[in-house]
Amino acid sequence: MSSEGYRLAVVGATGQVGTLMLALLRERAFPAQEIVPFASARSVGRELEGGLVVRGLSDESIQGFDLALFSAGGSTSGEWAPKFAATGAVVIDNSSRWRMQDDVPLVVSEVNPEALDSHHGIIANPNCSTMQMVVALKPLHDEAGIERLVISTYQAVSGTGKAAVDELLDQAHALLHQREIEPPSAYAHQIAFNALPHAGSFAPGEDHTDEERKLIDETRKILGDPAIRISATCVRVPVVNGHSEAVNVQTRRELSPERARELLAAAPGVTVLDDPDAALYPLAIDATGSDEVFVGRIRRDPGHERALDLWIVADNLRKGAATNAVQLAELLHERGLVRAQGAPSAA
Ligand SMILES: NC(=O)c1ccc[n+]([C@@H]2O[C@H](COP(=O)([O-])OP(=O)(O)OC[C@H]3O[C@@H](n4cnc5c(N)ncnc54)[C@H](OP(=O)(O)O)[C@@H]3O)[C@@H](O)[C@H]2O)c1
Numbered sequence: 001m002s003s004e005g006y007r008l009a010v011v012g013a014t015g016q017v018g019t020l021m022l023a024l025l026r027e028r029a030f031p032a033q034e035i036v037p038f039a040s041a042r043s044v045g046r047e048l049e050g051g052l053v054v055r056g057l058s059d060e061s062i063q064g065f066d067l068a069l070f071s072a073g074g075s076t077s078g079e080w081a082p083k084f085a086a087t088g089a090v091v092i093d094n095s096s097r098w099r100m101q102d103d104v105p106l107v108v109s110e111v112n113p114e115a116l117d118s119h120h121g122i123i124a125n126p127n128c129s130t131m132q133m134v135v136a137l138k139p140l141h142d143e144a145g146i147e148r149l150v151i152s153t154y155q156a157v158s159g160t161g162k163a164a165v166d167e168l169l170d171q172a173h174a175l176l177h178q179r180e181i182e183p184p185s186a187y188a189h190q191i192a193f194n195a196l197p198h199a200g201s202f203a204p205g206e207d208h209t210d211e212e213r214k215l216i217d218e219t220r221k222i223l224g225d226p227a228i229r230i231s232a233t234c235v236r237v238p239v240v241n242g243h244s245e246a247v248n249v250q251t252r253r254e255l256s257p258e259r260a261r262e263l264l265a266a267a268p269g270v271t272v273l274d275d276p277d278a279a280l281y282p283l284a285i286d287a288t289g290s291d292e293v294f295v296g297r298i299r300r301d302p303g304h305e306r307a308l309d310l311w312i313v314a315d316n317l318r319k320g321a322a323t324n325a326v327q328l329a330e331l332l333h334e335r336g337l338v339r340a341q342g343a344p345s346a347a
Pocket residue numbers: 011012013014015016017018038039040041042043044057070071072073074076094095096126127128158159160161162163316317320321
């Protein structure tokens with residue numbers, strides 16, 4: 001850290017995303033004069049890597065920050081993000097709490113950075129499945145206009161939080177040793193050696209999970225096109241980290257697989273891995289640890305002359321959360337936007 005630069009708060013600093021955000025701020029040499037980690041009362045006083053000591057959130061402890069990066073869940077964001085914004089800090093929030101509010105920009109650094117210009121103190125980081133998908137869809141949308149998407153996700157347990165990763169590993173260990181598993185708590189059913197068509201949760205009477213609704217609503221908001229028709233099924237699979245997605249993309253204008261491959265190869269933040277003969281396609285275990293979005297299996301949908309099929313994979317904790325949050329902080333810095341312009345109205 002330098003003697004020049006911003007005062008930054010990282011809220012949820014002990015979690016999976018928070019830990020990565022701290023590491024990325026260091027790695028990418030973000031101009032910070034001071035970084036203060038916040039977490040729940042359970043962690044106050046804990047020393048993190050680099051000697052940072054966790055603080056608790058209070059009206060006094062949140063004063064004097066320029067930026068606050070949140071990854072502590074929706075209720076913490078609901079309560080504390082407006083309070084940080086009211087002090088003059090700009091909040092970048094990883095939870096779903098503010099994403100669909102009209103006066104809160106929902107931003108992916110490679111896709112709609114211009115949306116940052118209209119912020120009112122809180123900026124939302126999209127859901128991880130949406131994030132990686134729109135990075136890959138943006139160049140195709142610009143070229144041919146997306147008319148309809150049919151999405152199936154294969155989502156890693158790290159997307160649910162640390163407790164879910166422990167549950168998968170504990171269950172797998174128990175089952176491999178022919179022992180009974182503990183009753184599941186992160187999910188409704190056993191996740192080890194299984195696939196759950198239930199990523200997120202069902203509100204009473206809802207036939208889609210909130211995760212599926214996020215994919216639909218957030219994609220339209222980020223691409224700025226409410227007319228895109230979207231069908232989504234989100235599935236939790238026993239993968240520790242790295243979300244995979246099979247996406248059928250129907251365009252308004254003709255788009256060949258060759259042209260799509262060309263556009264994707266030139267797109268920022270995208271790496272094309274597409275040589276089926278050599279068994280080369282994106283894999284969750286390879287994407288883990290990378291900030292890129294990987295795309296492969298680019299092919300014509302034999303059932304529709306204006307549709308393509310894609311396989312999109314990324315590290316959900318990095319590009320799906322922490323990396324984009326830090327990239328947004330960098331963009332705010334570059335654009336001279338690290339100043340709140342009045343907190344957004346309460347939803
Ligand atoms: N995991 C993903 O792929 C992903 C992707 C996009 C967005 N997100 C979002 O990012 C957030 C965190 O996810 P995660 O996977 O990092 O979860 P996690 O590993 O469970 O970490 C949660 C963090 O929030 C803190 N926290 C919990 N309650 C708090 C409170 N009342 N006040 C202050 N801090 C509190 C925890 O502190 P303690 O350690 O003290 O409990 C911990 O630092 C969630 O909103 C999630 O939806 C996650």
